[in-house]
Every structure is written in structure tokens, then in C-alpha cells.
Amino acid sequence: MSGFSPEWLDLRETADHRARASGPEQQLAAHFAARAHVSVVDLGCGSGSNLRGTAQFLPDHQSWRLVDYDPQLLTWARARLADWADDSRSDGALLRLRKDHKRIDVSFAQADLTLELTQVLTPAPDLVTAAALFDLVSEPWLELFTAALSAAGLPLYTVLIYDGQQEWQPIHPQDGRVLRAFNSHQQWDKGFGPATGPLAPAVLAGLLAARGYAVHTAASPWLLGPEDSGLQRELATGIAAAASETGDVAPEEAADWLAARREPGRATIGHSDIFATPSPY
Ligand SMILES: C[S@@+](CC[C@H](N)C(=O)[O-])C[C@H]1O[C@@H](n2cnc3c(N)ncnc32)[C@H](O)[C@@H]1O
Numbered sequence: 001m002s003g004f005s006p007e008w009l010d011l012r013e014t015a016d017h018r019a020r021a022s023g024p025e026q027q028l029a030a031h032f033a034a035r036a037h038v039s040v041v042d043l044g045c046g047s048g049s050n051l052r053g054t055a056q057f058l059p060d061h062q063s064w065r066l067v068d069y070d071p072q073l074l075t076w077a078r079a080r081l082a083d084w085a086d087d088s089r090s091d092g093a094l095l096r097l098r099k100d101h102k103r104i105d106v107s108f109a110q111a112d113l114t115l116e117l118t119q120v121l122t123p124a125p126d127l128v129t130a131a132a133l134f135d136l137v138s139e140p141w142l143e144l145f146t147a148a149l150s151a152a153g154l155p156l157y158t159v160l161i162y163d164g165q166q167e168w169q170p171i172h173p174q175d176g177r178v179l180r181a182f183n184s185h186q187q188w189d190k191g192f193g194p195a196t197g198p199l200a201p202a203v204l205a206g207l208l209a210a211r212g213y214a215v216h217t218a219a220s221p222w223l224l225g226p227e228d229s230g231l232q233r234e235l236a237t238g239i240a241a242a243a244s245e246t247g248d249v250a251p252e253e254a255a256d257w258l259a260a261r262r263e264p265g266r267a268t269i270g271h272s273d274i275f276a277t278p279s280p281y
Contacts, residue, residue, distance in 0.1 A: 006076045009047045011231050016131065017053045020159050021218035024275035028157045029057040031277060032126070037061040041120065043113060043130040044068055048077035048106075050131035052084055054157070055102055058127075062104045067120050069112040081106060114141065114192055117148060124152045135162040135186060135200040138193030142200075142207055150211040155277045160220060162186065164198025165270030168236075174249070174257045181243035201272035212279035222269040229264035236261035 032038050038059050042050050045066035055062060068074050078095055082088040085097035085104070097104040111120050121128065128149060134142070149156055164183045168175060186197030196203045201217060208215045224232050236258055244254035 004046055004070070004073065006047055006073065008234065009049060009073075010080075011234055012132075013047075013049045013052070015222045015224060015228055015231055016049060016160055019220045019222050019271060020053060021220040021273040023218040024157065024159070024216055024273045025057050027216055027275045028054075028127075031155060031275075032059055035059045035126075037063070038127060039063045039065075039125040040127045040129055041065045041067060041125040043120065043128065044133040044136075045077055046073050046132075048081045048084075050129055050159070051081065051104070051106070053131070053159070054129060055099060055104055058102075060102055062102060064104060064106045065109055065125065066106060067109045067111050067113070069110060071110050074108045074110055078106075078108060113137075117144060121148055121152060121154075124154060126154075127157060128154050129157045131158070132160040132162075134158060134204050135197050136190040136192065136195055137200070138189075139196055139203055141192045142196065142204055146204070146207040146211055149208075150213070150278060153278045155275070156208070156213075157273075157275050158204075159273040160271045161201045161204070161274070162198060163201050163219075163270040163272050165221070165268070167268045168261065169266040170260070172257055172260045174253055177249055178239065178243045178254065178257050181246045181248040182239045184248065185242040185246050201274070205274060205276075208274075208276045213276040214279070215274060215276045217272050217274050220271045220273045222267070222271065224267040224269070226264045226266075232261065232264050232267055235267070235269070 036059055040062060042064060045068045048066060051064055066077055081095060081097060085099045087098040089096050093107060095106040166179050183198050187195050205215045205217050240254040240258035243249040244251045
């Protein structure tokens with residue numbers, strides 16, 4: 001298991017889709033507008049949320065390869081996508097979906113991105129995408145990834161990369177310390193070496209630009225209100241636990257901060273989306 005439960009991924013999906021920045025979405029749509037078909041690889045697909053959020057911006061016929069190292073999430077993704085579609089049928093290992101006027105063929109690959117990046121990007125798709133992934137990875141891994149992307153001349157569309165900014169309402173005296181501790185925890189190793197965490201949007205954009213990519217970055221914060229009370233509670237619980245795990249915030253202080261979040265208020269959690277295309281030269 002990856003530590004990302006289907007329940008957590010379901011809980012965040014509405015806020016994730018609402019947060020996506022429209023600029024990169026429109027650039028993605030324009031990039032493939034003349035095409036009848038597009039092939040896509042989704043890295044760290046979880047339960048397939050990225051496909052559900054992105055398919056509407058791509059041509060009418062799509063072939064997706066969903067990649068994750070967690071077999072349970074891949075099984076869950078298949079079921080969630082079949083439920084989401086207007087019509088679905090299994091064709092061997094392939095899942096064939098119809099959604100609105102789109103025809104979407106989906107294959108599923110269990111692979112560890114720390115070990116099998118080359119295989120995952122072979123055969124080369126028309127587009128590489130990922131949601132809520134790149135803050136988990138290390139800078140050396142991002143260097144390998146952007147080198148592979150650039151060598152194959154592939155565009156990248158990625159959403160919901162955590163950028164380290166948070167504002168909670170009502171405010172609490174420990175907000176600053178809890179956030180600093182949480183952000184330092186976000187840089188702990190998540191399987192790829194020390195994670196870029198909140199630096200991920202800038203590091204990824206910088207590496208892509210250094211390889212000659214045209215990089216479009218836009219803010220895509222979660223704007224959470226009382227209607228997102230379940231998500232706020234789970235998020236606050238995770239933040240308090242991580243902050244306390246660093247040792248920079250005492251367990252009682254983290255518990256006090258968390259208690260103040262029991263009544264749902266408002267929260268803004270910063271993310272970035274990126275659409276990047278290789279230079280034509
Ligand atoms: C924050 S979740 C995002 C899931 C999904 N993209 C979404 O937006 O809901 C990160 C995903 O990356 C996957 N993941 C983490 N490390 C991985 C690795 N080394 N290889 C493949 N997948 C990995 C996890 O299993 C999880 O599904």
C-alpha cells in the first residue's frame with residue numbers, strides 16, 4: 001500500500017477538480033485541438049481522478065495508461081472510472097469508456113516510478129500528466145524525469161503540486177509554527193529521496209525551462225469552506241500529526257492547533273498547475 005487510501009483520494013477529488021487553474025487547461029486543449037486521438041500516460045494515478053478531471057480538455061478519442069505502484073489503487077481506479085463513465089466495458093485488460101462524446105480506452109500498469117521510469121514512458125505517449133505527485137519526488141528524480149521528457153520531446157500537464165502556502169480561518173497563534181514544521185515534513189523522503197515538497201513547482205518549472213520548454217505555471221489553491229468540512233478535518237489531522245512528528249512542534253501544541261480546527265472554518269491551501277511544451281527546435 002502506498003499510504004494514499006482510496007477514501008482520502010475520494011475525499012479530495014471535488015476540491016482538486018474545483019481548484020484546477022483554467023489557463024493551463026485551455027493551453028492543453030489548444031495544443032491538441034487539431035488531433036482526433038491522443039495517448040496519455042498518468043503518473044501516480046491513484047483512483048483515476050486526473051483522468052476524470054482532464055478528459056474533457058482532450059480530443060474525442062483518448063488512450064490512457066494509468067500508472068501506480070499500488071495494485072489496490074489500480075483496482076479501485078478501474079471501478080471508479082467504470083462508475084464515472086456513461087458506459088463502460090472490459091476488453092481484456094483494457095477498460096473502454098464512453099463519457100459525454102468522448103471515447104476513452106484505459107490500460108493500467110503497476111510500476112514503481114523510482115525504478116521503472118523509462119519503461120513507463122515507453123512507448124512514448126503524446127502527453128505525460130500527473131496530479132498531486134511532484135511534491136513527493138526528489139530533485140535528482142525530477143532531473144531524470146525532465147531529461148527523459150525532453151529526450152522524447154513530450155509535453156507535460158501537471159496539476160495540484162503543493163507550494164507550501166496555507167491560510168486557515170479562524171487564525172490560531174500556532175499557525176506559523178505548525179505550517180513551518182509541516183512544510184519541513186513535506187521534504188522528508190517519500191520513496192524518491194528527500195522530497196522537493198513546497199519547492200516542487202519552482203524546481204520543476206526551472207528544470208523544464210533549462211531544457212528549453214515553454215512553461216506556463218498558474219496557481220490552483222484549494223479554497224475550502226464549511227461545505228468541505230470532512231476534507232478540512234482529515235487535512236488538519238494529517239498536518240498536526242506531521243508537524244508533531246518533526247519534533248519542532250510539541251504534541252500538546254499540535255493537539256491544541258488541531259482542536260481549533262474541529263469546527264470547520266475556511267482554509268486556502270496553495271498548489272500550482274503547469275503546462276509545458278518542448279521547444280520546436
Ligand atoms: C497524492 S496521490 C495522487 C493520486 C492521484 N494522482 C490523484 O490526483 O488523486 C500520489 C499517488 O502517487 C502514487 N505513488 C507514490 N509513489 C509512487 C511510486 N514510487 N511509483 C508509482 N506510484 C507512486 C501513490 O500510490 C498515489 O496514488
